[in-house]
Amino acid sequence: MSVEAGAQAPVIEIRGLRKTFRDFWFRPVAEAVNGIDLTVERGDVFGLLGPNGSGKSTTIKMVLGLLAPTAGSVKLFGLSPRARAARARLGYLPELSYLHPFLTARETVMYYAGLSNLDRKTAKARTAELLEQVGLAENANRPVGGFSKGMARRVAFASALVSHPELLILDEPTSGLDPIGTREVKELIGRLAADGLTILVTSHQLFDMQDVCSRVAILSHGKVVGSGRVADIVAAAADKRHALEDYFVARLGAGQEGAK
C-alpha cells in the first residue's frame, strides 16, 4: 500500500494480534497477547490500560515492529510496522528512558534527530527548541548518565518529539516521575493532543489517564476486556472523579470471571 493510501487508513489497526514468548527449545513460556483487536484513529489520545503483565508493552513493541506477532496483523498508517515510511511518522518514548549515558542531553536529541534523517541545521534548531520546552536548556551539555530519573525522562520525551511525529507512542510516560513531573507530562500530552497529534499511551495512573485520554482499552491477560470513549465512561459513572478507575476495576473483575 502506498503512503498516500496510508494517509486515509487508521493510524493504528490491530486485528487478532497474538504473541507467545518461547524459550530456547521453542516451548511456549507465556501468552503475552491473546487476540487483540484495536483501532486508533487520527487525533485520538488512546489509553492502553492494564495491570502489570497484561500485555501493554508487548503490544506496543509489536506496533513498533520490534517484536514479530505470533498471529494476527498490525498496520501502522496502513503499512507494515517494519516499513520505514511508517516508522518515519512516529515518535516513541520507551517505558525506561534508554539513553546513552556518555552523551549529553543535546547530543542525545541530536542523535535521534540524525536517526530521523533531519539535516544538521534543522536538527540543531529543533533540539534547542525541545530542550527549552522540557526545561533542560541549562543542562543541555551535561552527560545524561548523571541525570535524575525525571530529567532522563524529559530527554527521552524531547528525543521522541524531535522528528515532528504524527503518532506519539508513550509507554508509561509518568513512570518514576514526582507529582510535579507527572503534571508537566500531562500538560505536555494535552498540548500535543490540541495540536492534532495522535497519541497511544500506556499507564497505571488511571486518575491521570482520565484527564488526558479521549478513548481507552483495558487489557487483562493479553485480552481487551473493555474499551470506550472516556467521555461516555465518565457520563455513565456515579463517581465522576474516579470514573475510569471504577470502570477499570469493574472490567478487570469481569475479565477474570470470564477467564475462569
Add this chain to the structure above:
Amino acid sequence: MRRFLALARSATLEALAEPLSAILFLVALATVHLAPVFHYHQFGEPGRLARECGFSALLVFGLVFATAAAVRAIGGEIASGTAAAALARPVPRGLFFCAKIAGVVASFALFLVAIAAATVLATYSSAIGAALADVAEGPVSRIWTPGLALGILATLGGFVAAALLNRFVRARFCVSACLLMALAQPLVLCLALPLGQEGFASTALLMPWNIIPALVVLACGCCVFIAFAGALAVRLKPAPTAALVAGAVLISFVWPIRFVLPEINRFWLVDRLAAGGALPWGEAGMAVAAAVCLVAFWLIAGSLLLQRRELP
C-alpha cells in the same frame, strides 16, 4: 547517510568513553615506548624488540579494545534497550549493524594510528640507543634517546591533558585521554624527525616506515574479528561472545577456518621485516583482500541475524 553517521559516531564515542579503553591505550603505548629501554634484548637486531612489541600490542590490546567495543555496541545496546529505541525510528536493521561496526572500526583506527607512530619511533630510538651503547665507554644499562623521552612524555602528557580538560571544561575524560594520547604519537614522531643523536643523522629516511603498512595488514585481520564479535553479539550475551572470539583468535593461529575466519599468520608480516627485509606487497595485498571479503561476510551475517532478532 545521516543515520549511518549518527550511529557510527555514537559507537565510536561509546568505544572511547569506556575506562577500559583509556587503560588499554595507556598500557599499549607505554609497553611500546618502554621497549627500547631493554636494549640488551635485541634478538640479533637493534630495534626488533620494539617493533615486535608494537605488533603484539596491536594484536593483543587492540583486539581486546575493539572486540569489547563491538560487543558493547551491538549486544550491550540490545540488552540496554537503546537499540530498540533506535530501531523504532526509520532505521534499517542492516544499516544499524554496519554503522555500529564502522564506528568501532573508526575507534580501532585511532588505536592503529597511535601504535603505528609509537612503534616507528620506538624502533628507531631502540636502534639509536643500541648503537650508542656500542660506542659508549664502559657498561651502559639504559640508553635514553630524545625519541624515547618524547614518546613517554606524549603518552603521559595526553593522559594529564585529558584530566585538565575534564577539570576545567568538563570534557569526557576517557574520550579525551584516548584521543590526546593517540594524536600525540604522530605529533612527537614528527618532532623527533629533526632530532639527531651525536653521530647519527635522524632523518625521515632512516625511520623504519615499512612498519606502517605491515601494521595496517595486521589491523585488517583484526577487523574480521571485530565484525565476527559484532555478529555473535546479536544473539549471544557478552561472556559467551568474548569466549568464542578469544577461542577463534587462538584457533586462527593454528589453522584457518576457511572462508569464515582468517589465519592470523598471514597477517603477521613483522617477521618479514627482520634484518632489513622488505614488505612482501603481493602477500600483503592478498591478506587485505581476504580480510575485506571476510568482513563483508560477517557484516552480512550480522545484519541478517539482527533482521530476525526480537527486541523485547
